[in-house]
Amino acid sequence: MKIGELDGRFNHIKEAHLESEKRLEKLGKLNESYQNTGVFLVVNGSLARKELVDGSDFDAFIVQKRISRSLAQQLWTEAHEAVGLRRPGSTGVFGEDSVVQYDEMLLNIGGSSDSNESITRRMLLILESTSVGDEASFEELAKAMLNRYISDQITDHQLALFLLNDIIRYYRTICVDFEFKTEEDGKPWGIRNIKLVFSRKLIYFSGLLICAETAQRSALEKRAICERLMRLTPIERVLSVLGEDAFEPLMYYDKFLEKMDEPEIRLNLESEDKDALRKSELFRSLKNDGHHFSMSLRSAFVRHYDGSHPIHRAIMF
Template structure:
C-alpha cells in the first residue's frame, strides 16, 4: 500500500467514526442541509495532526419579503456547530482554524446566485463553492450534498443545452484559475508583515500550498482537458464524475483511461512526486519545523516543490495539446 492509499484508508476510517458520532446532528439536518469537509479530510489525505475544514450548506426557504434564508434555522445551526466542535475534540482532531471563524453556513442559492458577482469574494461563497466542487467529501446530509453539487454544476453549465456538442466549461475553468491565484496572493500578503518567529511555519504552509492546493486546482483542469479532448465537449455528468473524485483519484482515472503512453508516464510521475510530498509531511510538526529551519533542508524541499509545479505544467501541456480548452486555460 503506497502513501496515497494509506492516507485514503486512514481518513475514511476517521471520517466514518466521526459521522457515526454525529448521528444527532444528522437528524437535525435531515432534508435541510449538509456538512462537507474540504482540505486534507476532503481530499482524503489527512495526517495525524490535520485539522478539519467544514462548511454547512443547505436548501433555501422563501420569506414574505421576497428574500430567501437557509432552511436550517439559526438555533439548529448552533446545535450542529456545537456538536461538531464537541465530537472533533473527542476524536483528538485539532480545533477548527481561526477559532471557528470559517465554519460558515450558506444556502445553495447563496452559492449559485453570487456566482460572477462582486459579493462572491466578500461573503466567501466563492471559496465555499469552488472547494465544494474540487476537494470536498460529505460528512453528514449526503442526499442534500448531492443536490447542492448538482445545483452548483447547473449554474456553471447554464449554456450547455444550446452547446451540448462543443461545450467548453470556460466559466468554471476561469474560476478554478482565480482560486489558485487567490491562494497565492493571500500567502504573499500575509508573509510580508509577519514577525520572524512565524516565518518558519509560514514557509511550511507555502510548501504545502505548492503541492496540495496546486493538485486540487490543476487535477480538475487536467480532468476537464482530458474529457474535452476525448469528447470535444464536457457534460454536467462529466463534471459530477470529476466532483466525486479526490484530486489524486482524478489523475489516477486518466492514467487508466488514456491511450497515449507519454501522457500516462507524465501523470504517473506527477502522482509519484505528490506521494513524496505526503511522505515528507507525515512526520511530527516539530520535525518538519526543524527541517525548514535548516537552510539546506528547506532549500531542498522547496526545490522539490518547484519540480512538482513543473510536473503539473508538463501534465497540462501533454493533455491539452494546444486545443481550444487548453488555450482558454493559458490565455
C-alpha cells in the same frame, strides 16, 4: 486506476488514503441522525482529499437550508469529536461558526459580493469535499452548482469555461492570499509556502483536468463528467484521467506527504525565522522537489492533451 493498485513508490499516498477512510467512516455514522434536516457539513482539507497526516486539521464549514444555528453547531461539534483532528486555523472559512445559507452558495458568482470566502467554499465543494449530515441536500447543492456553471445553452465544442475561469480565479486568489496572510497577518510562512507548491497546486491541476474533459460533449454530458470527477479526490482524479502519466508527479507528491507526516519537519516549517528557513536544507529540498513536481505536472498535461486541444488556448486566453 485506483489508489489501491499503486505500487511501493506511493506508499505514503496509500497510507494517508487508508487512514483518511477510517476517519471518514466514523463521520458517516452521523448521517442518519441528520437526514432531512437541511443541515450538512462540507468537509475539506487533507481529510476530504484523503491525504491525512500527523497534525492535520478538521477543515469543515456548515451549510443550512433553514436557520437552525444550534443544530448546525451540534453537527459540527459531533463531527469534530468523532474524527479526532485538530480544530481549524483562524481563517474564517472553517469551524462551528462558519455557517452559510444554502441559497448563498449559488448567488453572486463572479459578482461584486463574491468574496474570497465565497469563492473558496464554492471551489472547495467542487474540488475537494465530502459531506456529513443531510447527504441528500449536499448532493442537491452540488448538482445545482454544476447547473449554474454549465447551462443548457453551452455548445458541444465549448469547454466548461465558466467553471474553468472560476477555478483559475480561485487558484490565483490562493496565491495572492498567501502573500497577505504571511506578510501582513503573521501566519506561518514556511509550511504555507510548501503546501502552495504541492497540495494547492494539485487541487488546481485536477480542476483543469475536470474542465479539459468536457470538450466536445453535450451540456448533459459535461455535467455528468464533472459530477463523476467531483466525487474523486485530487489524487484519484489525476489517476483517473491521466493513468500512468500521473506516476511521475505523484512520486514527488508521495515524498511531500512523507515529510508532512513528520512532526519535527512540520515544526521546523512553522519557524518564524523566515531567512534561516529559506536557507535550510529541509526547505530547499522541498522547494526543489516542488519545482520538479510542477514540471512533471506540465509534462503529463501536454502528453495527455495534444496542442490542438481547446484547454491550452482556454488557459492562456
